[in-house]
Amino acid sequence: MKRALILDLDNTIYPVSSIAGHLFERLFSLLDEYAEDINYEALIHAKDELTRRPYHLVADKYNFSNELKNKGIGLLKELTYDFPMQPFDEYHYIKSIPLPKFLVTTGFSKLQRSKVKMLGIENDFQEIHIVDPEISKQTKKDVFADIMERHGYYAGDVLVIGDDPESEIKSANELGIDTFLFDPENIHSSVQSTYKTSRLKDVTDRLS
Ligand SMILES: [Mg+2]
Incomplete structure (x- = not known):
């Protein structure tokens, strides 16, 4: 028992999908700024995985540059969801x-x-x-x-x-x-x- x-x-x-719009808006636009560093296909997968898995794991998997990784972390550290x-x-x-x-x-x-x-x-x-x-x-x-x-x-x-x-x-x-x-x-x-x-x-x- x-x-x-x-x-x-x-x-x-x-379901994270229920809040993803609001939640990931800023993070995804940050990623879009770095789209050239990632490659289109990987960017799509990375965004999808970010709705399911912790940021640092996804950042490592898709080889985000240190600059992008740190900017994303800076953003997420201060983020709250208030809806x-x-x-x-x-x-x-x-x-x-x-x-x-x-x-x-x-x-x-x-x-x-x-x-x-x-x-x-x-x-x-x-x-x-x-x-x-x-x-x-x-x-x-x-x-x-x-x-x-x-x-x-x-x-x-x-x-x-x-x-x-x-x-x-x-x-x-x-x-x-x-x-x-x-x-x-x-x-x-x-x-x-x-x-x-x-x-x-x-x-x-x-x-x-
Ligand atoms: Mg989970």
């Missing part, structure tokens, strides 16, 4: 599960905090951890291990719920924690996760 849930935020609790936000429709099934919940999200602290606030989900979680690569070397795996140690959870007690195979799913796999890969568009066919589904609601059947 599971004793705790660890959740990711972006694309797990709400109303809605969780996924099925988030309420997770919210109503009577287990302690921990939110562990990677990104820029100010921005992630503003999203939590606009979603109105602070009180759904016992703890909220923002893994901010600009501030600390701590990883999601470190945070998961720390939560387990402080609360006396074994790996089998916990379920990690997220959408990113390279992030929370990988970290949880490495710690032997069961994983629930939320894959609404069915884009991850060969990913190693304990459970994979397009319905967030299915978490309620995966707690034993």
Whole structure:
């Protein structure tokens, strides 16, 4: 029987696409200024990935110049999202599960905090951890291990719920924690996760 849930935020609790317009407007126009350095195809992919993955990872993958990388970081560090936000429709099934919940999200602290606030989900979680690569070397795996140690959870007690195979799913796999890969568009066919589904609601059947 599971004793705790660890959740990711972006694309797990709400769809980033719902805020992408406002959120990425300035960042994308910055990228466009550097379009000559990147190449058109890569630019399109980079923009798409930025809506799903942390900036520094995408910047490295697409070889952003140091100048572009730093400008982007400078912009994102100060960015907040201050418009109303809605969780996924099925988030309420997770919210109503009577287990302690921990939110562990990677990104820029100010921005992630503003999203939590606009979603109105602070009180759904016992703890909220923002893994901010600009501030600390701590990883999601470190945070998961720390939560387990402080609360006396074994790996089998916990379920990690997220959408990113390279992030929370990988970290949880490495710690032997069961994983629930939320894959609404069915884009991850060969990913190693304990459970994979397009319905967030299915978490309620995966707690034993
Ligand atoms: Mg995510």
